[in-house]
Amino acid sequence: MAYEDILEEMCAKYAVEYSPNYLVSIVSNEVPKRVAQVAKMLRLKQDTPKEQCKKCIHCGQLLPADPIFFSKNNARKDKLSSTCKECDRKNRIKRGVVNKDGDLRKKDPTLFKV
């Protein structure tokens, strides 16, 4: 798929318009980072022994006790949050702090009108 096709599809599906240069820069800078992060997560899940894993108190998943899966929390003995990052993200969306893309929501003043 050519960049022009991707730009057209983004415009049609998501109503956003970007220049071809911007798309090329995102693909060359951000995609490799994300792919490397996902590869690291998969490798950690596969190679970490159960004794070095931690159970998320929210979803019950057994995940490697690593900051890639659990947010840092210095108040806790193991310095990691008790809920996994995925549950943290879902909770933030549920509470309305962020939208599905992880962007902070701006307070809508019309919500408080009587």
Ligand SMILES: [Zn+2]
């Ligand atoms: Zn979880």
